[in-house]
Amino acid sequence: LETSIRHNTILCAAAVIDRGGNRSEHEFRGEERDILEGLTRLIRDEDPDFITGYNIDNFDLPRIIERAEESGPRSRFEQAALCGWGRVPAIESEAKRLKPNRANNRVWRLTGRIPLDAWWQVRQTLRPERESLRYVANMLWPDDADKHKLDVDASRMDEEWAARPDEVMEYCVRDTYLPLDILAHLQSIQRKEALAAVALSTVETAAAGTTSQWIDSLVIRLADRENIAVPMTQSGPRRRDQIAGGYVHDVEPGIHPWVAVLDFKSMYPSIMIAQNICSTTLVRDGSKNDSHNVSPTTGTRYLESQEREGLVPRLLSQLMEKRDLHKRELANAEESGDKEAAFLHDQLQYAVKILMNSFYGVFASSFYRFTHPDLGASITEWARHNIRSIIAQLETDGHHVVYSDTDSIFVTAPVEPDSPISRPPEDALVFADWRAARAETLRFGERLANRFTKEGAELEFETALSAFFSHGAKKRYVGRVVWPREEMLIRGYEVRRSDSFSLLRRTMVEMFELILANEPWSAVELTKAQIDSVRAREVDAVDLVISRSCKGQLRRNGSVDFTKVYKNPDSLPYVRAAKQRIEAGLGFTPGMKVGWIVIDGKRSPMRIEAWMVDELGVEPPRYDPNFYARRLAKALGRITEAFGWDENELLAGSRQQTLFDF
DNA sequence: GTTCCCTGCTTACC
DNA sequence: ACTGGTAAGCAGGGAGC
Numbered sequence: 001l002e003t004s005i006r007h008n009t010i011l012c013a014a015a016v017i018d019r020g021g022n023r024s025e026h027e028f029r030g031e032e033r034d035i036l037e038g039l040t041r042l043i044r045d046e047d048p049d050f051i052t053g054y055n056i057d058n059f060d061l062p063r064i065i066e067r068a069e070e071s072g073p074r075s076r077f078e079q080a081a082l083c084g085w086g087r088v089p090a091i092e093s094e095a096k097r098l099k100p101n102r103a104n105n106r107v108w109r110l111t112g113r114i115p116l117d118a119w120w121q122v123r124q125t126l127r128p129e130r131e132s133l134r135y136v137a138n139m140l141w142p143d144d145a146d147k148h149k150l151d152v153d154a155s156r157m158d159e160e161w162a163a164r165p166d167e168v169m170e171y172c173v174r175d176t177y178l179p180l181d182i183l184a185h186l187q188s189i190q191r192k193e194a195l196a197a198v199a200l201s202t203v204e205t206a207a208a209g210t211t212s213q214w215i216d217s218l219v220i221r222l223a224d225r226e227n228i229a230v231p232m233t234q235s236g237p238r239r240r241d242q243i244a245g246g247y248v249h250d251v252e253p254g255i256h257p258w259v260a261v262l263d264f265k266s267m268y269p270s271i272m273i274a275q276n277i278c279s280t281t282l283v284r285d286g287s288k289n290d291s292h293n294v295s296p297t298t299g300t301r302y303l304e305s306q307e308r309e310g311l312v313p314r315l316l317s318q319l320m321e322k323r324d325l326h327k328r329e330l331a332n333a334e335e336s337g338d339k340e341a342a343f344l345h346d347q348l349q350y351a352v353k354i355l356m357n358s359f360y361g362v363f364a365s366s367f368y369r370f371t372h373p374d375l376g377a378s379i380t381e382w383a384r385h386n387i388r389s390i391i392a393q394l395e396t397d398g399h400h401v402v403y404s405d406t407d408s409i410f411v412t413a414p415v416e417p418d419s420p421i422s423r424p425p426e427d428a429l430v431f432a433d434w435r436a437a438r439a440e441t442l443r444f445g446e447r448l449a450n451r452f453t454k455e456g457a458e459l460e461f462e463t464a465l466s467a468f469f470s471h472g473a474k475k476r477y478v479g480r481v482v483w484p485r486e487e488m489l490i491r492g493y494e495v496r497r498s499d500s501f502s503l504l505r506r507t508m509v510e511m512f513e514l515i516l517a518n519e520p521w522s523a524v525e526l527t528k529a530q531i532d533s534v535r536a537r538e539v540d541a542v543d544l545v546i547s548r549s550c551k552g553q554l555r556r557n558g559s560v561d562f563t564k565v566y567k568n569p570d571s572l573p574y575v576r577a578a579k580q581r582i583e584a585g586l587g588f589t590p591g592m593k594v595g596w597i598v599i600d601g602k603r604s605p606m607r608i609e610a611w612m613v614d615e616l617g618v619e620p621p622r623y624d625p626n627f628y629a630r631r632l633a634k635a636l637g638r639i640t641e642a643f644g645w646d647e648n649e650l651l652a653g654s655r656q657q658t659l660f661d662f
Numbered sequence: 663g664t665t666c667c668c669t670g671c672t673t674a675c676c
Numbered sequence: 677a678c679t680g681g682t683a684a685g686c687a688g689g690g691a692g693c
Contacts, residue, residue: 104677127673211679245681246676266676268680361679368679377681406676406682475675475683491676492684499686501672548672567670571688575674605688631686664681665693 001060002172004158005585008558010035010067011161014173017046018180025173029165032071036064036082036181043085048113049084050189052179054133055119058589061100061108068099087112107208114192115206119592121188129498130547131593134614137178138187147178157587188349194347198322198355211358212368219357219370222311227400228280233369233658237287237468240366243377246406247384249391253472253642255515256402258437259465259479260445264386265458267407268360269316271382274456276302278310279363279370295378296385302378312363312370316356321353380662383407390452402468403477411448413441420478421467422517438464438482458575463489467516471638480516488512494635498593503534503543503628511636513660520643525638527650534628541620544628545611547595548575554590573608580610601627 002011012029026042028035043051052062068082077095084090084098088111097111108115122128122136129135137148150170161168166304183189196206201217207247223230262627264270271277275293283292283301292301305313326349333341362368364376383406390409391401400412421435424430445461452459464483476492488509494500495508507530514523529623533539550572551562560582569575577596578588588594595611601624609621629651 092678106677210677215679242681248675250684288687358679361681364680365678369677380681408676473684494685496675497673497685572671635685663693665691667689667691669688669690671686671688673683675682676680 001063002157002161005155006158007662008067008443009071010063011157011173012169013039014169014176015042016038016173016176016180017042017048019046019654023180025122025176027169027173032067033082036068039064040080040082040084040296043260043454044090049118049121050114050151050182050183050246051110052116053117054175054182055117055177055346055589055592056115057108057117057120058161058554058591059587061102061115063558065100066558073372075147075235085113086110088372093124109208114204116183116188116192116207118146118182118188119341122182123283125186125188127498129274129502129593130545130595130614132613132614133175133571140182146174147181150615153464153616154587155616157585173299190343190347191351194344194351195354198319198348198351212362212365214355216369217359218315222315226311226520228311231369233367241371243364243373243380244384245380247387247404248406248474249401249404251403251470251472251474251477253470255421255518255642256400256410256468257421258413258419258441259468260404260413260441260461261408261409261463261465261479262445262448262452262459262463263408266356267457268321268379269320269356270456270458271319271379272359272363273313273316273384275378275382276305276310276313277363277375278312279372281305281308281313282374283308283371293379295522297381298374298377300374303454312359316359318558319352323349323356326352351539354517358490372561381394386457393452394448403470405475408462410465411444413437413444413464415440420518423466423486433578434466439468441465442483463487465489467518468513468640469515471617471642473638478512478516488516499548500547500635501546501628501631503530503539504632506543508639509526511639515639515643524640524643525646527632527640531629531632531650534632535625537625541597541623542613544597545595546573546598547593547611549575549593550551550578552578552586552588560588560590571605571607575655576605576608582612584612584616586612586615597621597623598627600624601630608614 001013003009010032012027013035013145014028015026017024020333028038032475033067064083068079071386076099080095080098083100085100086098088094088097090098100108100110100115102108119131123131130138134148134150141147152168162213192203192207196203199206199214199217201209201214202452205217220230232368281303283303288301291304291307292299293304326345330342330345330349333345351522360379363371364379365371366373387404387407387409391404394401394411401409402412415437416433420430420434445464449459449461463481465479466482469478469482478493479489481487481489490512492494495505507527510526511523514520514526551565552562553562553564562575566572566575573596574594577594581588581594596608597607597611597620598606599606599621611622614619633647633651637650640650
């Protein structure tokens with residue numbers, strides 16, 4: 001749709017029908033009624049299974065319903081001519097199922113069809129820094145200029161429509177192809193189908209249903225076969241104390257040379273299977289029997305599986321076998337060059353993985369029908385117990401555990417001291433030392449995996465690192481992987497965060513390269529140089545865009561209320577940016593990411609300007625160089641501090657400035 | 663005008 | 677109206693100085 005900013009009405013619409021790759025395009029303009037009727041007729045004639053678009057959940061669908069209700073006839077059945085998209089006969093008795101509807105502001109439902117928003121798929125699978133269609137198209141197809149041509153000013157749509165409707169129509173059509181291309185690129189539909197296949201659910205449930213519905217699909221089916229009564233879900237609010245989660249080991253700041261990384265294969269599902277944890281095996285009457293599986297800290301008891309195998313453990317074992325099978329088939333297919341089979345098995349093994357990992361969350365929740373607070377608590381206490389006891393044994397044996405998070409352990413390998421940590425050229429003398437260190441780390445990793453793997457808790461040797469670095473914060477680390485591939489592994493740091501800015505991300509990656517190559521002083525020099533260039537305004541504003549997602553509540557008239565979701569909305573930079581977008585006529589839908597540039601960081605609240613360059617092609621805002629210099633110094637200083645250069649020393653830089661000069 | 667502490671919030675890791 | 681916990685870090689704002 002293209003809509004009037006002034007009157008909220010629909011100016012024109014375009015649709016593209018994709019039938020097995022053959023596409024046809026359809027344009028609608030004229031009276032609003034005619035546009036809506038035309039779209040509805042097209043959908044009823046062409047009968048699509050999926051309906052997509054960019055941000056249809058929050059924009060197109062609500063707009064269509066709203067306009068149909070406002071401009072259209074009174075009765076629900078008469079409105080069906082304007083938005084009766086459901087796959088049911090257009091008769092009075094079906095009036096209810098004809099219209100798309102959205103229960104409790106959640107996902108859209110449309111009888112017989114599946115609305116699948118390309119924006120949401122992009123967001124979930126790609127996590128882009130910014131989410132405008134223009135930005136995403138540019139990211140996915142950087143060389144495809146006509147996919148991201150910008151020749152209509154969307155913020156002045158009324159004027160554009162009045163002056164040159166043909167160009168607007170063309171622009172509208174082009175943007176209708178993109179969501180189809182995006183879904184194809186992300187293989188979104190295939191993924192939903194694979195999930196439906198393994199969860200034994202409809203594709204609709206796989207696409208729009210909740211995790212608990214996927215699990216219900218498997219558990220209730222099995223419970224029915226076994227004549228086990230299925231509890232109802234209790235309604236109403238039930239709060240309870242949180243259960244304890246995974247264990248996270250402290251990290252010592254600095255470089256740790258030659259590290260073997262091990263992790264448990266499907267940790268929580270394995271524990272559920274091994275300990276037979278299930279609603280149907282939980283001992284609830286206080287009886288005690290030596291055969292019971294007893295959890296290590298709370299002493300929760302479960303029947304042993306020989307006495308009665310729990311429904312969930314059984315389902316999980318089957319899923320685990322299924323995943324192994326698809327992985328084997330995937331390997332076979334790859335070997336024989338059967339691309340279609342390889343694709344299918346890859347989708348299926350991935351869907352099984354997703355499904356297996358969903359079990360724990362549902363059973364640890366307070367409101368699932370088969371849940372009991374003890375179930376979730378038992379799973380995590382076993383997990384903490386297993387990993388802690390391995391850490392303790394390793395330390396007793398004199399091995400240094402560098403880090404551990406939930407199901408992973410990072411252990412220093414016993415390599416020759418002074419083995420090089422960065423790969424030397426193959427003709428260098430020390431290359432042999434590097435290779436020997438790697439071989440030793442591999443042997444060590446394999447040995448640990450064998451030693452600690454037991455029935456129901458398989459410890460796998462996952463990667464070998466020639467160096468591990470952290471500045472001392474949990475969930476933030478970098479590793480130079482030397483096996484099974486050679487690559488850099490970065491977790492948690494600003495590099496991974498979409499609310500950082502690209503100059504910081506880039507500089508930090510370069511810095512890590514140098515640190516892992518054992519050249520920390522070069523890293524410091526690099527950082528100082530970058531700080532200087534921001535200070536001198538030599539950096540493009542596009543490299544300084546910060547973005548975050550922003551919530552809001554949509555009012556009936558299409559405006560957004562921020563006070564319902566935020567205590568003090570105007571104190572938040574992203575809310576201020578969202579308001580600027582709305583002001584500029586660019587539109588904002590709750591949940592979307594908004595970008596901004598800080599133009600005065602000294603004021604409180606800081607002054608920002610929304611980033612609208614992608615959509616409007618306007619001049620970028622003039623940024624506050626000192627703010628960005630400080631943010632760079634802060635984030636990078638945390639890292640260089642491990643080598644003796646702190647934030648203020650970085651800021652002082654080559655210019656001999658003091659902390660208070662900006 | 664700092665500094666320190668707390669709160670509110672998002673986004674990461676697993 | 678619905679899957680969990682653990683953790684880092686930014687920005688705003690008030691208190692005590």
